[in-house]
Amino acid sequence: MGMTNEEIIAPDARFSSARASSRAAKPGPVIDQEGREIPQSSLRGGFRQFQFDFAHSSANPFGDLTQEQRLARFEALAKLLDIAFMLPGTKIRYGVDGVIRLIPIVGDVLATAFSLWLVREARALGAPWHVTARMLGNVAVDGVVGLVPLAGDAFDVLFRANMRNVRLLRRWLDKQPR
Template identity: 45%
Template sequence: MANTTRINSDPAAKLAGMIPFGKDPASVRQRVVAMERLLEGLFTIPGTNRRVGLDVILDIIPVGGGVIASAMGAWMVWEARNLGMSKTQMTRMFGNVGVDFLLGLIPFVGAVPDFFFRSNTRNLRIIRRHLDKHHPATATIDN
């Protein structure tokens, strides 16, 4: 009797299989880039070139959505700490997350400024700059 193979068409399972769990800088870079994409660039608004992610969508939920989005943004700062980034860089990153959280506290209207102030993209830029300087082997070419 032949063994059958199941093909998993679940996109979340496929994505989970692609995200590395290591502590090396290359794995951290991939995880942080994936989190930034989830929070800031999940899909494109039709007719525009602006990408929207979970961060803006969660701002529709009063207070709780902002807390969840800030916790996910703070995770990126925690990953930066694991990379050995300076306290100055981490303070800037926490400042970005804090501003994002304060903007998100405004019910419903808070999604509008959050649409333009992309704290997670700013934090990713800081992390990439650090990785490119201290771990140049992890650099990737973005399309």
């Protein structure tokens, strides 16, 4: 038979007293990665000195970045999505986007989401509405035609919406005064 609500909420006193007495015993030594014991005197402050601040670290890809760093990340992601690999024996380049889109429906949604995130990054870089509208048009064409089972995947490899969006953003940034 299963446990009653009372047994779940207030377990048997025998077990809880055994746990309490084991907790009351002196804790074992703290050992570092090399197997050396760390003296208790150095642990008085706890582990508060071991804090990480990823928000202001260079290891955080979503932290505060300069415009050049954002643009470099934008271009790197677009290249990864569209032209990262080469089909052996040919000069046809494809990216992660083309591989993801081979998964029916879910792959198309994920690839379109990545492309839309890049458009959002372009907007964060200061791209005006007419540039982002053209970028959204590229993503829409890529997403809608990509829904067609095999022809859409071939179209995606050849259309390269993310690289087109990089060129649009680059062209707009080159026209801006420094």
